[in-house]
Amino acid sequence: MTHLASLFVLLLMTAPVYGQASFRTADGHPDLQGIWTSASVVPLERPASLKGKEFYTEQEAAENAKRVLGMSSWERLGSQAPEHYNMSQYGLDLSQAKVASTLRTSLIVGPEGRVPPLTPEAQKRIAERAARNRGHQFDGPENRPLQERCLIYSSEGPPMLPSAYNSNLQIVQDADHVVVLQEMIHSARIIPTDGSPHLAQSVRQWYGDSRGHWEGDTLVVDTTNFTDKTAFRGSTANLHLIERFRRIDKDTIVYEFTAEDPATWTRPWTAQIQLVRIEGPLFEFACHEGNQGVANTLSGARAAENVSK
Amino acid sequence: MHVKTLVLAAAILLPCAAQSTAYRAPRTADGKPNLGGIWQALNTANWDIQGHAAAAGPFPQLGAIGAVPPGLGVVEGNDLPYLPEAAAKKRENFANRLTLDPEVKCYLPGVPRATYMPYPFQIVQSDKTILFSYQYAGAVRTVNMQKAPEAPIDSWMGWSNGHWEGETLVIDVTGLNDKTWFDRAGNFHSDALHVIERYTPRSPDTLFYEARIEDPKVFSRPWKMSMILYRHEEPNAQLLEFKCVEFVEELMYGPLRKKVSK
Numbered sequence: 363m364t365h366l367a368s369l370f371v372l373l374l375m376t377a378p379v380y381g382q383a384s385f386r387t388a389d390g391h392p393d394l395q396g397i398w399t400s401a402s403v404v405p406l407e408r409p410a411s412l413k414g415k416e417f418y419t420e421q422e423a424a425e426n427a428k429r430v431l432g433m434s435s436w437e438r439l440g441s442q443a444p445e446h447y448n449m450s451q452y453g454l455d456l457s458q459a460k461v462a463s464t465l466r467t468s469l470i471v472g473p474e475g476r477v478p479p480l481t482p483e484a485q486k487r488i489a490e491r492a493a494r495n496r497g498h499q500f501d502g503p504e505n506r507p508l509q510e511r512c513l514i515y516s517s518e519g520p521p522m523l524p525s526a527y528n529s530n531l532q533i534v535q536d537a538d539h540v541v542v543l544q545e546m547i548h549s550a551r552i553i554p555t556d557g558s559p560h561l562a563q564s565v566r567q568w569y570g571d572s573r574g575h576w577e578g579d580t581l582v583v584d585t586t587n588f589t590d591k592t593a594f595r596g597s598t599a600n601l602h603l604i605e606r607f608r609r610i611d612k613d614t615i616v617y618e619f620t621a622e623d624p625a626t627w628t629r630p631w632t633a634q635i636q637l638v639r640i641e642g643p644l645f646e647f648a649c650h651e652g653n654q655g656v657a658n659t660l661s662g663a664r665a666a667e668n669v670s671k
Numbered sequence: 672m673h674v675k676t677l678v679l680a681a682a683i684l685l686p687c688a689a690q691s692t693a694y695r696a697p698r699t700a701d702g703k704p705n706l707g708g709i710w711q712a713l714n715t716a717n718w719d720i721q722g723h724a725a726a727a728g729p730f731p732q733l734g735a736i737g738a739v740p741p742g743l744g745v746v747e748g749n750d751l752p753y754l755p756e757a758a759a760k761k762r763e764n765f766a767n768r769l770t771l772d773p774e775v776k777c778y779l780p781g782v783p784r785a786t787y788m789p790y791p792f793q794i795v796q797s798d799k800t801i802l803f804s805y806q807y808a809g810a811v812r813t814v815n816m817q818k819a820p821e822a823p824i825d826s827w828m829g830w831s832n833g834h835w836e837g838e839t840l841v842i843d844v845t846g847l848n849d850k851t852w853f854d855r856a857g858n859f860h861s862d863a864l865h866v867i868e869r870y871t872p873r874s875p876d877t878l879f880y881e882a883r884i885e886d887p888k889v890f891s892r893p894w895k896m897s898m899i900l901y902r903h904e905e906p907n908a909q910l911l912e913f914k915c916v917e918f919v920e921e922l923m924y925g926p927l928r929k930k931v932s933k
Contacts, residue, residue, distance in 0.1 A: 387700070387797065388699065388700035388701040388798060389700045390700075395797060395800070396798060458879050498929075500929070501927065501928065501929040502924065502925075502927075502928040503920040503921075503923075503924040503928075504920070511917075512916055513914065513916055513917060514914075532800075532813065534795050534797055534799075534800050534801075534802040534813065535795070535797055536699070536707050536795045536796050536797055537699070537700065539707075539709070539795050541795050541802055541804065543802065543811060548809060548810070548811050548812040549809055549811075550802065550804040550809070552793060552795065552804060552910060554909070558907065558909075560910075561909070563834045565911065567911065567912045568912055568914055569912065619876070640837070643820070643823070644813070645823070645824070645826070646779075646827060646828055648778075648779055648826065648827035649777045650777065650778070650808075651779060651827060651850075656920075656923075656924055657923070657924060657927060660924055660927035660928070661927050663929070664927060664929070665925065667929070
């Protein structure tokens with residue numbers, strides 16, 4: 363199977379607004395169920411070269427998709443180690459995924475298309491954190507990135523972002539819950555839609571605490587109670603997220619999130635991602651169970667220290 | 672005489688009556704018994720699926736906190752039909768449980784162990800898929816209710832295909848790897864494990880759970896375990912995170928930490 367044979371680029375030019383969702387569960391709620399991918403050829407932030415340009419023309423969008431999908435996995439990941447990051451051998455490369463391309467030039471909406479400037483307080487906090495870890499990156503497991511430790515993947519969310527590969531998720535619903543199950547790293551976020559209040563402030567979680575409600579055909583999810591360990595792009599434990607899920611046709615959900623944290627960003631910001639239906643199945647991503655990375659990295663560092671002694 | 676016989680008959684029949692299908696559960700919108708909710712076993716099978724007396728734990732410094740609570744066991748007939756070599760391996764597993772039990776390292780628990788660990792789990796039931804989300808280690812599995820595809824590959828939580836038999840959700844679990852155990856006592860299985868689970872509502876807030884275990888590489892015949900699962904009835908019941916990876920890093924990686932020179 364060639365890359366091209368399995369390449370589907372769905373050009374979703376506009377998001378048509380339907381008065382009534384035709385996809386309903388037996389309970390009568392909009393049906394978001396299925397297996398989806400958030401794979402994207404558009405970056406979160408608008409490149410400087412496209413400053414002031416929120417949308418491509420159709421031709422430009424097609425050219426951008428062709429350029430991004432034509433890159434190798436390791437070029438896209440910015441890795442110098444192709445033997446580790448040749449995702450195409452597993453069928454996981456972006457060029458092998460379904461991709462909903464859009465006319466957007468960045469996932470972040472609005473004229474700027476970029477994460478707003480950090481507040482002075484956040485700049486100080488982030489610089490201090492980086493300084494504390496500088497020269498200690500290999501001291502112990504807690505100095506390693508969360509993703510390498512299999513604690514939380516930066517793309518799994520909330521908020522959910524396209525990953526460099528394998529951006530797959532499944533949604534399952536019952537009468538008063540919506541579950542978002544991310545393949546990486548098998549996190550099931552159970553969102554009650556029964557009107558129950560958030561957890562007490564003393565209960566803080568990696569994925570926060572999500573509560574949903576339906577506004578017409580849109581699932582609106584409010585998430586608070588984060589930890590400051592999660593630190594989404596430098597955020598604090600007071601990060602407040604509002605996500606919106608709206609199924610616009612058989613194969614597409616428009617997913618949007620707004621991130622707000624006055625201690626981190628000078629203003630709230632919003633990104634929009636199209637989720638495209640895929641056949642699946644999801645596979646088990648047993649990250650920690652197969653994690654050789656942390657032990658190998660630390661033992662390598664200890665060996666290097668012994669040599670330099 | 673008559674009365675005596677009756678009492679005797681009742682005593683024999685009673686355990687079976689407990690799992691009869693006399694109870695009819697509330698329905699989901701598509702007409703199936705509704706198993707949705709947060710459930711938990713209230714037994715000590717995670718310490719030992721067989722009947723066992725209370726015992727000191729492996730860490731005396733933990734005192735009563737680290738002791739093994741007693742339990743009646745959940746194995747039908749209480750005997751595990753190990754093949755001779757497998758029985759020896761079970762004893763070895765127990766002796767080395769602090770390094771070999773996958774629970775120590777926060778590894779995914781497999782099926783059926785996930786069901787009776789001392790943590791709650793939630794069932795989210797739709798007509799297409801039934802999702803089981805376990806608090807322990809964020810373990811999760813989805814049960815295919817529409818088609819029954821073959822397991823594409825072995826995994827920790829296996830591959831689950833489900834169907835309804837009257838009031839009972841029957842799940843056929845295959846594709847399990849050989850890395851999970853049944854309990855902290857070292858009871859184990861191979862990658863030939865085939866589990867058939869049966870979840871039957873027996874009252875508004877309890878389920879009867881049965882798992883038939885077949886593994887010809889380890890056991891001389893199939894055997895069954897069964898237990899009752901209880902609903903969390905607290906009005907604010909919610910599955911909280913127990914991402915235990917963070918709690919095992921010192922154990923797993925501590926010896927690789929940089930030594931601080933004084």
